[in-house]
Amino acid sequence: MVLLTLRHRGGPNGLGHALSVVSHGYLRVARRTFFALGACGWIAMVWTSALPAQSPDELVISPVLLKAMEEVEVPALLDGAVRQIVVQEGGHVDPTSVLVHMDDRNAKHKRDQAELQARIAGLKAADNSTVELAQIEVEVASASLQRANESRKRFPDTPSQAEMDQIRLRVAEANQHLERAKQDLELAHLTHDLARSSLEAANLEFDQCQIRSPIHGTVVQIFARPGEWIRQGAPVARVLQLDRLRAEAFITQKQASFLSIEGDVMVLVHDMNPQGTAKEGGKEIRAKIVFISPEVDINDDRRRVVAEVDNAQQRLAPGMRVAIRIPANNPSIDARRRKIP
Known part of the structure; x- marks a missing residue:
């Protein structure tokens, strides 16, 4: 609340002028507030319209963060000089593939x-x-x-x-x-x-002396250079497994009680407009619940849930934010308690 105190200066005309200034100021503040609220409402409507309509018998969890199934910073096992870098960033490697030759x-x-x-x-x-x-x-x-x-x-x-x-x-x-x-x-x-x-x-x-990849995946970063001396344990390359991803979200205890391990779910992927809002439509990719944390966060009373997503065609990437939809006919949701408040 703003309290304004007006002093009468210069007779009735001065008082009227002051009231006119105050009324115009309130009008400008009210007009700006109206436009700001209208803009926020328009953004919310655009995002909501991009997500599929949620029926009362299904559960939609959003936002969900995609992560690599495995991420390894491959270390040097011995002190020594780098003789040759075998792979390049973006290259695909298998387990035991040589990444770096040491002297x-x-x-x-x-x-x-x-x-x-x-x-x-x-x-x-x-x-x-x-x-x-x-x-x-x-x-x-x-x-x-x-x-x-x-x-x-x-x-x-x-x-x-x-x-x-x-x-x-x-x-x-x-x-x-x-x-x-x-x-x-x-x-x-x-x-x-x-x-x-x-x-x-x-x-x-x-x-x-031959530094090998422990997993199959994609080399996304190389830290070593030929001729460089590196210490034992220092990372020489970073490898991500991208053919499978982890979709991680934090949900309420009530939502977690409706899920079960190995339950099938759908991952909803939406492209983004240049303005940063979600486009209409999108695609769905089948996934499976693999982990529901037994711990509850004391700060927000939520639990972590993880779904495994098949990404053999690599249409998804770690860091993307998606949504998880659990269909009404999914056994993960009991028919008597599917409605989520």
């Missing part, structure tokens, strides 16, 4: 060295001749002791006690040699396993 000369040298060490360790692990020789030594010494014992049964002093002690010592030494040979062979097998593990690590390091 792999040092990694290749380590891999070759690990291969040689693994081969040497494998040959040692396969050589059990020492064990076989020690086994024969045990057999010979044991046979010699057996003959000596039989001889002493027939001739008590042949061989002598000192000779018997020497024979027993050779048997013990032969058994010890056999145990040591077995341990050496087991150690050779473990060394071979260690060498193979080192070879796998060297192969992994060499493979990490």
